[in-house]
Amino acid sequence: MKHVDDVRRKLPTTYFAAVLLAMAWASLLHSAAAQDQVTVSSCPGQAALPVTFQIDCSHVTDAATKQLCKPFISNQACKVFPAYRKITGINLEDTCKSIKFTIYEDSNWPHPKGEGGLALNCAVDYLAKYSLQGHPKSKIGPYDVHELLHEYQIPLGALPDAHVLFSSSMAEATREIGETEEYDRIMKNMKDEAPRLEQNLRSGKITGPKQCTAAETQVEETLYIENSRSVYAFYRKLAVSRNKSMEDRQARFNRMFYLVSGPKPEVRKFLLDNGCSNF
Numbered sequence: 001m002k003h004v005d006d007v008r009r010k011l012p013t014t015y016f017a018a019v020l021l022a023m024a025w026a027s028l029l030h031s032a033a034a035q036d037q038v039t040v041s042s043c044p045g046q047a048a049l050p051v052t053f054q055i056d057c058s059h060v061t062d063a064a065t066k067q068l069c070k071p072f073i074s075n076q077a078c079k080v081f082p083a084y085r086k087i088t089g090i091n092l093e094d095t096c097k098s099i100k101f102t103i104y105e106d107s108n109w110p111h112p113k114g115e116g117g118l119a120l121n122c123a124v125d126y127l128a129k130y131s132l133q134g135h136p137k138s139k140i141g142p143y144d145v146h147e148l149l150h151e152y153q154i155p156l157g158a159l160p161d162a163h164v165l166f167s168s169s170m171a172e173a174t175r176e177i178g179e180t181e182e183y184d185r186i187m188k189n190m191k192d193e194a195p196r197l198e199q200n201l202r203s204g205k206i207t208g209p210k211q212c213t214a215a216e217t218q219v220e221e222t223l224y225i226e227n228s229r230s231v232y233a234f235y236r237k238l239a240v241s242r243n244k245s246m247e248d249r250q251a252r253f254n255r256m257f258y259l260v261s262g263p264k265p266e267v268r269k270f271l272l273d274n275g276c277s278n279f
Contacts (some may be wrong), residue, residue, distance in 0.1 A: 036060075038070045050093040053077035054100040059108050060128055069134040073101060075177075082147055083176035084152045087169060088177035095154050101147075103128050119150035126220040128130040139181060145173040157240045160249040161213045167193075168224035170232040175228075186223075194221040201274050210248055215274035217244035219257045219267055233260045250277040 035060040044046045049180045060066045074169045076099075092099075099122045104110065109127060111118055116130040124147045132142050141206035149169055151157065167190060169215065175183040197218040206214045223230040241248060254271045258279070261267040272278065 007234070026272065028221075031085070036066070040073055040077040043074075046078075048079060050091070051077075051081065051082070051096060052098040053081070054098060056100065057100040059104045059109075060257075061105060062128075063130055065128050068142045068172060069103065071241065072132050072144075075141055075143040076101065076148060079177040080143055080148055080173060083145075083173045084148060084169070087172050087232060088152050089232070090152050090155055090235065092152060096151060098122065099124065099148070099151060101126055101131070103131060117144075117147045119147050121154065122151065124148070124151070135179070135182065136181070143177065143179075145170045146179075148245075149173070155240065155253075156238060157242050158244045160216065160246065160250050160253050164213075164216065164218060164253060165234055167217060167221050168228075168234065171224065172228060172231045190221050191225060194218055194225060197221075211274045212271070212276040215271050215276060216250075216253060216257065219261070219271065223257070223260060230260050247277040247279050251279040255279040 023183055023237070036056065038055050038057075040049070040053045049146045053076055054072050054214060055065050059070040063082065081092070084090075102123070102125050104125065105128055109115075111125060117124065117126040126144070126147060129249050131147075134144055135142060146166075149166060150162075153165070164228050171190065174186060197206075197214050202217065220234070234256060237259050239252050241252055243249070254276050255266075257271065258264075258268045268279075
């Protein structure tokens, strides 16, 4: 021990200062990395999740925004994920064992401008202003019900439109997670849009390839407004197919809308009158 003490006495104090500084930097870097990369594999009071949720916030430069990363991914895992599981009846773990959200700012966004978020099959690239900062008045903290729905819809097969069933699904998910004020706002907009779409279709303001898509949205929203439980039936009555022809895509979804409606002959007529494929 005397030899060691002698060596220590001979070392300059700057050496020990450098060691302490290096240790402090290592601790700081570890803390920053832990903040940048967060994984959620279980939720309070629940068993392990069947899908692991990860977030990478290393591209976020604003310190205050970065603080939102952990609560955001916790809400995605513990609130939005089970909400869509209940609504769709789809077991997401059959297609994705984990979902990774990578958050960017405008200055380092790696995709074309105009895209605010992009679902990449078990991964989501997202701008901070639409994800972490998307709901500044939320009572539960930061969350998103848009991009995760894309991941849930992958098992449905070929879709007639990238955002089919989004109006009703997002509204119901918002209600399920307890965002009642946001749900009321969505419902108000939907109640305004559904009759406006119908009027624009009947007057010929919407024509061409978008006509059937608008008619499908109008039927979806109207059925949901009449009975919110209809969105659960949408997913359970829909036949799954990988046939990429637009005729098959439209026929599958429109047959489902028709069945959920009652079936009502006027729903079938409305869809066919607006250029949708026969079913």
